[in-house]
Amino acid sequence: MQRFYEVMFIVRPDIADEDLDKLIAGLEQTVTNGGGNLRSTEKLGRRKLAYTVRKFNDGNYILLTIDADGPLVAELERRLRVSEPVIKFITVRMDEEEKRLAKVRAIRATRKKLSAIPPAAPTESAQAAEPAPAETATPASA
Numbered sequence: 001m002q003r004f005y006e007v008m009f010i011v012r013p014d015i016a017d018e019d020l021d022k023l024i025a026g027l028e029q030t031v032t033n034g035g036g037n038l039r040s041t042e043k044l045g046r047r048k049l050a051y052t053v054r055k056f057n058d059g060n061y062i063l064l065t066i067d068a069d070g071p072l073v074a075e076l077e078r079r080l081r082v083s084e085p086v087i088k089f090i091t092v093r094m095d096e097e098e099k100r101l102a103k104v105r106a107i108r109a110t111r112k113k114l115s116a117i118p119p120a121a122p123t124e125s126a127q128a129a130e131p132a133p134a135e136t137a138t139p140a141s142a
Contacts, residue, residue, distance in 0.1 A: 002037070002067045004098075009080055009089035010059035013046055023085060024062060030076055036068035054087045065094075 011020060024041060031038050044061035053059070068076070073091060080089045 002069055004039075004094045005066050005068060005073055005091055006094050007064040007066065007073075007076060007080075007089065007091045009062055009064075009086050010049070010053070011062065012085045012087055013056060013058050013060060015060065015085045019085065020060060020062075023083065024064075027064065027076065027079065030079055031064070031066050031068060031072065034068065034072035034075060036066050036072045039065040039067065041065075056087055059087055 011023065015023075020043075024043075028038055028041065040063075042063040044063060046058055046060050048058045049056065066073075066076075077089070077091060080086050
C-alpha cells in the first residue's frame with residue numbers, strides 16, 4: 001500500500017555539488033525502481049546544525065517527498081545509513097501526521113465556536129438565589 005512520506009537527510013558540508021547531485025539521483029532512482037512515486041526533491045541549502053554530528057557543525061539539507069510502501073522506505077533508509085556523505089536522516093509518514101493535524105484543527109475549531117458564544121445572561125431565579133453582599137458595619141465613633 002502506497003503511503004506519503006517525507007525523507008529529510010543531511011549531507012556533509014564539504015561534499016562537491018556534482019557528488020551531491022549523484023547521491024540524490026541514486027536515491028530518486030531507488031524510489032522509482034522500487035515502485036514508488038517521487039513527488040518532489042528540495043535542496044534546502046547549507047545550514048548550521050543544532051549540535052555537532054560526526055564532527056560537523058553544519059550540513060546540506062535535502063528533502064524528498066515520496067509515495068512508497070514499507071519495504072521501499074526500509075531500503076531507502078538502508079541506503080542512507082550506509083552512504084558515507086549522509087550524516088543524519090529522518091523519515092516521517094505524513095499521511096498519519098496530516099490526519100493528526102486535521103483532528104487537532106477540528107478540536108480547535110469547536111473550541112473557538114464554544115468561546116465565540118456569549119455567556120447567557122443570568123436569569124431572575126439565579127439572581128434571587130445569590131446572596132446579597134454583606135454590608136460591613138463600621139463602628140460609630142463615640
